[in-house]
Amino acid sequence: MRFVLASASPARLAVLRAAGIEPSVIVSGVDEDAIIAGLTGAAPEQVTTALALAKAEAVVETAAGTGSAAVVVGCDSMLFIGGELVGKPGTAEVARKRWAAMAGRTGELITGHAVLRLDGAGGRVTATGSESTTVRFAEPSQQELDAYLGTGEPFQVAGGFTLDGLGGWFVQGIDGDPSSVIGISLPLTRRLLAEVGLTVVDFWPSRDG
Template sequence: MKGAGEPRRRPATIAVVRFVLASASPARLSVLRAAGIEPLVRVSGVDEDAVAAALTDPTPAELVTALARAKADAVAAEIAAAEPDAVVVGCDSMLRTAQGEVVGKPGTREAAAKRWADNAGSTGYLVTGHAVVRLTGGEVSERAQGHVSTAVRFGRPTEAELDAYLATGEPLHVAGGFTLEGFGGWFVEGVDGDPSSVLGISLPLTRRLLAEVGVGVVTLWNTPNAQ
């Protein structure tokens, strides 16, 4: 018997549906491809500031989940006619620093430099929200959402190392101002929790959310013996 706190799960279907990633993130795409899924990529164009402004004093988890849901809903509406049987996955991530600040992409070199000055030698928490929308016959039939938090232990790059990292441009355009799989990986001492969530898409969480909307993840794998 299921415990009262366990999420409702529908029987996983065998019918193959289209997996749609509502994100332009190369890291998320790379994670999915390495894990056996070749997604259709569509970028939502959601005004993230407007979504955030509509929330009243959200927690980090509530904020990233709301943003992920908005992205998934926007893309689902856009592709429903062309991809009537699909699952759309939206994602968003933010870093909760050791000082309690919640931050997204730095955007500028100056902001990224300050981010690293604040985070060096400390532990932050990357909070990643996911939302799944299932389309059946061109209509939304199921939704699921959730989040995961992973501790990130930052190293202490030297001034020369940090200048070189900032010069790559990489930290300006990623949540928290760092990556695990790129140049930033040299300066991350370790993670406690789900490493795939630090890359932008949590495979375990995505699997659970897909199950909630009736899709078994193995039916999406692009290998001949996956099912």
């Protein structure tokens, strides 16, 4: 059975590889803004889970194209802070404003997950869920923030920071699952795989190669 990651995120790929899974990567290309626009009034967990499911469903046809069994995993992360749910800043200007609001405060990094098991004959079983982790942000100096924005790293990551990259210097601590902050919760993914009748060890490399 193939393990398909419906994400272009190198961080999610790195987490899975470090945990013994070598997935096939199929980028979904969904219009996240359009999906969010249709979820007015939804709870943050509902928004991230809906995005994760949309990503997974967008690659089902490609994943099932070989006629072989597969499991497709989609994820989406956003930061809930100050009563607002925010995603990727996109630009230096937006990232600077985000950090002005985040510095010295706490936020909830919420990652939605969707696991779709495909039997190779058109059948599908789906499990979804989300993981929330409290992130305590440090207060970078103006020099540090200018340098961080200059790297471009925060523009295309949820909330404008990373835990496993340069942004990790400016995270005071977390309460919860670190893998979820990076982009894919290993404990939650394990539970969702179990809901569709699979165990994570099914995807580990065998000892005999």
